[in-house]
Amino acid sequence: MSLLKKRLPAEVDLPLHTQAYLQIRDAILAGKLPPGAPISRRSLAEQLKMSTLPVSDALLRLESEGLVESRPRAGTRVKIPTVSEINGNYVVREALETHSARLFAELASVRDRKRLLKMSRDLDRCYLLLGRTTTPDADKHSAAEKLHLEFHMLVAEATGCKELAAAIERSRVLLFNWLFMTTGDYIPLPPRWHGELAEVLVNGTPDEAAEKMRVHVRYRKDAVLAKFESLHAADQQLSKAIARGPQRARRQSALLILRRD
Amino acid sequence: MSLLKKRLPAEVDLPLHTQAYLQIRDAILAGKLPPGAPISRRSLAEQLKMSTLPVSDALLRLESEGLVESRPRAGTRVKIPTVSEINGNYVVREALETHSARLFAELASVRDRKRLLKMSRDLDRCYLLLGRTTTPDADKHSAAEKLHLEFHMLVAEATGCKELAAAIERSRVLLFNWLFMTTGDYIPLPPRWHGELAEVLVNGTPDEAAEKMRVHVRYRKDAVLAKFESLHAADQQLSKAIARGPQRARRQSALLILRRD
């Protein structure tokens, strides 16, 4: 049984290494390949019906983007971030998103401002529902995060600067993946959390927008970091073994859900 | 005659594709492969004494970083940026560097603050000398820009966040390369330009540092953009031909200095 779809016909005219990149990336982001999961070029090539060469190209690219880590001649796996890397990611994100917010307040179109307000209401409603459910649902959680991503990308794209939007997306993709590691207990957000943010972005001065966004980005940072630290501590020996260790893990842990077909 | 060094012995234990990446990148940044220069995987592989495969891997990586552009089955060349891309690069850089300045003011060590002040004096002196010379010297220009890069990297590294420093370096490397396209007439800087910046970073509040850095980053932006626009306009048909056109250009222009051995 394969974890991946086989050759979407829609992507048929892209180079194989691009198809491989997109499909592996999607599999990781969808949680089919969770952090720590070993990746075999050969079996992946078989599943994707291509040679190992385009798969290697795709993995090289994913590695340079920080989604995957590889040790020469030993193995490749979905990257398990360190606490320091997560912290660094948040720092970069704060830089990019505060600037994005500033530019949005300065030059977003009326149409985009209205769209942002509407999306903020949807998002708040979505999180509210999520907070009420007794049993944590991974799918709903994932859907909410996807909407959250869309919200921030709307802000970035409304600035009209593609490069800024791309940089923010890169930064967010990593965090998006890592959030699945902590899925289970949900970190609650204040009510109207995004509504208030959108309000300031739409009607506030650029400085106010930037500062509001700064608070927004920082809000989850400490909670996420603390959770990662406790996970790493609880699982110290496994974590250490994995740091330089084998590719094919056979044990499960609170931190990792590893699969071996 | 080869443009590239052949296999540095110091890098001998790195994977070949990494060696290729480093050497090609250095060749581009040193101006041996100027923007627009065609890149042949086969001849490059021969020069580097390896097969085309690691060279392809290296070029794929350089492409994802924006230093090189490739059209399937047509050719690869050092990237010629558009005006919009240069503008986007400046936007991202402003976001990263203002945040870097803010963090520096907040938590840089005394040692790093002193080092920054010293370097700012050296840098100002360097630019002063550059402004006085009658004939523009590409080597001196390059040396000054290298020092300039070091200055900003010191600020970034003193924040203690590796990911932020890496993001700033990526962003700056592109501009560094593009600046060589405009070498010839020098855009003068006010005296004590970096001295004043360093002063605020070292002694000012985080907000003051961020705003000072914002002004600093924006200063050259308009001048650089204007120059690029005029170059593109003056060279419109060639520029257009190149946009989708042939790999091996045989003509020279104000914009491009293309080589064919």
Place this chain on the structure above:
DNA sequence: AACCAGAAACTGATATTCCAGTTTTCAGAT
């Protein structure tokens, strides 16, 4: 049981080879 060495299995890296698409060249027609 715990341990250790050697064999087997697997891994990523690389060379070689071939293929199909693009560009260039150049002879022949206008």
Place this chain on the structure above:
DNA sequence: ATCTGAAAACTGGAATATCAGTTTCTGGTT
């Protein structure tokens, strides 16, 4: 001279095969 079109040259993409390093397995020793 200028245009045209077919062939030649070159390009990047991909498959296959092989190599050397790492990890895992296995069976014998203590």
